[in-house]
Amino acid sequence: MTTNADVSTAASVLSVRNLVKRYAGQPVLSGIDLDVAEHEVVVLIGASGSGKSTLLRCVNLLEELDDGQVFLDGVDISDPRVDADVARRAMGVVFQAFNLFPHLSVVDNVTLAPRVVHGVSRELAEARALELLDRVGLANRARSYPDRLSGGQQQRVAIVRALAYDPRLLLFDEITSALDPELVGEVLALVRELAGQGRTILMATHEMGFARQVADRVCFLDGGVLVESGPPEQVLGDPVHERTRQFLRRIIDAGRL
Numbered sequence: 001m002t003t004n005a006d007v008s009t010a011a012s013v014l015s016v017r018n019l020v021k022r023y024a025g026q027p028v029l030s031g032i033d034l035d036v037a038e039h040e041v042v043v044l045i046g047a048s049g050s051g052k053s054t055l056l057r058c059v060n061l062l063e064e065l066d067d068g069q070v071f072l073d074g075v076d077i078s079d080p081r082v083d084a085d086v087a088r089r090a091m092g093v094v095f096q097a098f099n100l101f102p103h104l105s106v107v108d109n110v111t112l113a114p115r116v117v118h119g120v121s122r123e124l125a126e127a128r129a130l131e132l133l134d135r136v137g138l139a140n141r142a143r144s145y146p147d148r149l150s151g152g153q154q155q156r157v158a159i160v161r162a163l164a165y166d167p168r169l170l171l172f173d174e175i176t177s178a179l180d181p182e183l184v185g186e187v188l189a190l191v192r193e194l195a196g197q198g199r200t201i202l203m204a205t206h207e208m209g210f211a212r213q214v215a216d217r218v219c220f221l222d223g224g225v226l227v228e229s230g231p232p233e234q235v236l237g238d239p240v241h242e243r244t245r246q247f248l249r250r251i252i253d254a255g256r257l
């Protein structure tokens with residue numbers, strides 16, 4: 001990575017500055033500024049279509065930015081001279097769809113990228129994978145294929161796969177949305193555990209109860225604008241902005257807070 005360091009962002013693991021993203025000329029993210037400090041758990045909330053996934057995809061350089069910058073540990077990874085693959089390896093990403101390779105066993109799913117991309121030996125990669133799978137209670141499923149696992153187990157494998165590089169930052173995008181309600185808890189419990197271990201996490205979720213209990217900071221997005229950000233008890237309990245209050249009223253009316 002080149003070192004276009006910026007002292008004003010150096011203390012944060014992630015700094016997003018004036019991020020603008022448009023689709024077909026329409027702004028989807030409008031001047032987002034966001035910092036995530038080491039060991040911090042930051043939760044993005046907002047209505048469907050507010051821009052949460054797009055923000056995570058921009059941070060992970062899966063989308064081209066129309067304006068603004070993304071800094072990882074003070075390095076401007078949105079600079080075209082930076083190797084995006086190298087920057088991405090510092091981030092572990094989990095999406096709503098588990099995206100496990102169906103023809104590979106659990107352990108092969110977890111070790112594929114370390115072996116193929118990083119050149120880690122099979123022996124070392126498997127040892128690390130088995131240790132991680134053990135920590136999430138899935139060591140006995142290491143040789144199983146994804147279709148033999150429940151959705152919750154598959155998503156826990158996807159999280160283990162994201163941990164395989166020991167990433168600086170975890171990006172979780174609605175990771176419980178595709179799960180049956182009874183399986184949501186086991187995945188959120190794992191995220192809670194990762195937070196307890198001091199992992200740095202930026203996640204989008206519709207799970208307001210989880211946001212209230214686990215987030216260090218909640219950010220409310222509306223129409224691609226970061227309207228309000230603060231501790232969960234403030235943003236969810238006593239929001240400053242009318243737009244946040246309206247959103248929360250809808251959530252409360254739907255029985256989700």
Ligand SMILES: Nc1ncnc2c1ncn2[C@@H]1O[C@H](COP(=O)(O)OP(=O)(O)OP(=O)(O)O)[C@@H](O)[C@H]1O
Nearest residue numbers: 023024028046047048049050051052053054055174
């Ligand atoms: N590839 C794309 N092309 C065009 N428009 C897109 C594309 N991806 C997202 N959008 C639009 O960008 C806006 C933000 O979408 P995004 O998926 O980021 O919202 P979200 O807050 O994550 O929603 P949800 O909670 O439903 O996942 C929406 O209006 C969406 O239709």
